[in-house]
Amino acid sequence: MQDVVLVRIYGNKTELLVDRDNEVKSFRVLQAHRCAPALYCTFNNGLCYEFLQGTALEPEHIRSQPVFRLIAGQLAKYHAIHAHNGWVPRSDLWLKMGKYFALTPKHFSDPELTTEVPSPRCLREELLWLQQHLCQLGSPVVLCHNDLLCKNIIYNKEDGNIKFIDYEYAGYNYQAYDIGNHFNEFAGIDEVDYSQYPGRGFQLMWLRSYLEAYKEHKGQATNVTDGEVETLYVQVNKFALASHFFWGLWALIQAKVSTIDFDFLGYAVLRFNQYFKMKPEVAALTLPE
Known part of the structure; x- marks a missing residue:
């Protein structure tokens, strides 16, 4: 197990x-900051990298102590x-969502579910409302x-640390x-259960x-005010809407192109339903003065 490497082959049409x-660029940046495993090589349709020892977590683990703090x-x-050289990063979230929206199929093979999309x-x-609403939050x-x-x-209990894997979607956001x-x-x-949302x-x-x-890593004073926590709380819950929307669009595209045995169309409907359920309550949240 000490000499295991991980080889990942890209799925059908995932380049869309x-x-x-x-992905490789993000991998290298994260590796340079000791946040990612060693990347050994890349090839046309995949990657080979270091295997991280530990356990891939389940939903019941991520809310427990000390895991959530890690x-x-x-x-x-x-x-x-x-970001290096004084470059000011910009999010490509809206660009990506616009691209996904353009790729979403107009017809699906499951007529029952299609009516729910x-x-x-x-x-x-x-998408327009999200962009206008969320861009004002100052995140x-x-x-x-x-x-x-x-x-x-990946949780390594012996070393008491957490590492993240899979940087396909990593980037400035x-x-x-x-x-x-x-x-x-x-x-x-x-088994998606949104009653488990924290x-x-x-x-x-x-x-x-x-x-x-975050403040410690940025070299700032680490005292955190209630106002800072409340501001982040409002921002996070509003951006959770954008996450539902993003993966809803993603799942619609996967429903057409993926060869994986998974109900992507059903998953898209779940994400959009949760988006519309959350929206009124979340839209009403206001940033503290």
Whole structure:
């Protein structure tokens, strides 16, 4: 087991969804900051890298002590990696969502579920609303993982550390998106249950832990005010909407191109349903004065 390497082969048509050059670039940056395993080689349709010892987590693990604090600390470490040469990073979230929207198929083979998929016109209106609403929140653009589901979190109990794997979607994005996306993943994938989305009390603990680590990595004073936690709470829950929307569009495309045996269309419907369910409550949240 000490000499195991991991070889990953890209799936069918995944280049429509993933920028492979960007994936390797993110991998190298993260490796340079000791946040990723060693990358041994890349080839046309895959990668070979170091195998990380540990356990891929399940939804019940990520809310437990000390695991959630380790996750918050590791994500803070990612977010504190500074863009070099004074370059000011920009998020490509809206560009990517626009691209995904253009790729979504108009017809599906399952007529029952098709009626539950929002219409292209509805999706376009929501995408516009999201961009206008979320761009005003002032969430900083940082280096994000962007796909922090349980299976991408490796916990090494012996060493007491957490590492993230899978950098297909990594890149510069809004800080609050990365955290909101992780909170959405508390619901799991195989048996999705959005009642598991973390409540306000847990979120405030998690966010305070994250902000302390983030400030420490940035070389700032680590005292965190209630106002800072509350601001991040509002930003994160609003950006959780964008995460539902993003993966909803993603799943619609996968429903057409993927060869994996998974109900992508059903998953898309789940994500969009949760988006519309969350939207009124989340849209009403306001940033503290």
